[in-house]
Amino acid sequence: MDGTTGVTQCPIPPGESFTYEIKTDGQYGTYWYHSHFSTQYIDGLFGPLVIHSPKEPGRDRYQTDQVVMLHDYYHDLSRNKLYEYLAPDAENAEPIPDGALINGRNRRDCSKIDKKYICDSTEGELAEINLTRGASHRLRFINVGAFAEFEMGIDGHTVEVIEADGTSLVPSPYHKLNINVAQRYSAIVHANSTDASEFWLRARMINHCFSEPDAVVEPEVRAIVQYTQKKSKDSSAVPTTAVTAKQALPTTTPWNREIAVVCQDLDGKLEPVDSLVAPEPDQLFYLRSNFQIGNYSLSRGFFNSSSWKRNLTNPALNRVTLPGSKILGDINSDDVMKDIFNVDKGMVLKVDGIKVVDLLIDNYDDGNHPMHLHGHKFWVMAQGNGYFNASDYSAIPRERRLLRDTVTIEAYGYVLIRFVADNPGMWAFHCHNVWHAEAGLLMSFFTRSDIVNDWTLPPALVGFCSHPNATNGFFDDIKEVVPSEWRHENGED
Ligand SMILES: [Cu+2]
Structure with missing residues (x-):
């Protein structure tokens, strides 16, 4: 129950409610x-x-x-x-x-x-x-x-x-x-x-x-x-x-007047208590992240050729689990993945079985991105500015590779992360800068399809997708944001 609209569920319509149940076994x-x-x-x-x-x-x-x-x-x-x-x-x-x-x-x-x-x-x-x-x-x-x-x-x-x-x-x-x-x-x-x-x-x-x-x-x-x-x-x-008005305000001075001018993560002095050594990778995905001005002078964020558009009534998880949805056959076939996902509007990378995944992202934008992965923690293997090269693998000592879920790619920089794709589901990977995510910087990992295949989604949640108010509310005022021709071309009408 990840709650990600367009990825794992339809939004909770105005006036409705839903109770999320979350397992926290072993987590703190x-x-x-x-x-x-x-x-x-x-x-x-x-x-x-x-x-x-x-x-x-x-x-x-x-x-x-x-x-x-x-x-x-x-x-x-x-x-x-x-x-x-x-x-x-x-x-x-x-x-x-x-x-x-x-x-x-x-x-x-x-x-x-x-x-x-x-x-x-x-x-x-x-x-x-x-x-x-x-x-x-x-x-x-x-x-x-x-x-x-x-x-x-x-x-x-x-x-x-x-x-x-x-x-x-x-x-x-x-x-x-x-x-x-x-x-x-x-x-x-x-x-x-x-x-x-x-x-x-x-x-x-x-x-x-x-x-x-x-x-x-x-x-x-x-x-x-x-x-x-x-x-x-x-x-x-x-x-x-x-504080009440009567309380004294501090008169203390800051440590120093030097201020940060680059958006990057806390430096690599951090050391995990448990140095879980990252296993060797089984596969590598590469994402090129940038912003492009396309038709109608609209600026969109891209991972490779994909700029995510939220589908409010047919989220990605529903497409691979619901009988009668667009699935035409074995969801383990890549061809079927192409049938049910339009890569231009929602890239989904499927990982078969439990695999160790390396994900290398190059940032071609002058802004930084706090990249967040759902459902998993990842090791930060390497990060910096410019391009990644193989020697960067050893830039962070093994015992200092941090397991976390949000990492900063600095402007014109790169990050290489590694995770064990073992948690069944449809998991968003996106920039947590809300503006960038809404401009399209979001994609998903489909993991453990062998297990997800047998899932039954909560009926209440599925019901939201055909609820009369499913697409009402927040977007009412902004659906005119792009020219109607563009919306028509993108099936938004
Ligand atoms: Cu961003």
């Missing part, structure tokens, strides 16, 4: 849930999902455990921004965020906001993170945003990174962390500074990676890290609360 760490219907999650439909386990290493190293969600923010609903972004002549100019939030909060200088918006910051509150003085605390950072990578740090404190995307790490100290969209890091903070009792947590969008770097008015958002006195006996998590 920091995750998040969100709508996977167009850009909908960035309007607020997301939340953290934390899996605790006695098997997780290092649980005795901290006394409290809190979530810190970072995201860029747009004052307009995302569908309006999407309309502008996908319009003819827009040339892949991603919408510039109006600001950023920490745990849903920020306080704005209203004089800097377009007068068309109502702005009143007098009751505005910044997020507060309470840390018991003298104790150690786990903060779980999640970038739940649309587009911006963040660089963040806490004045006066180094943090020890202990987790990336659900993978436990040997603690490693950092002054600042880079976190791209959909990535997660846990860090331990020791509340042992004697300089102050309140400190700024600063999270700055790396605006050099925006289409117009100077267009963002306030790239930095702050939260207040507040020391509290030790409570007797009670070692449970202190909830993150909002």
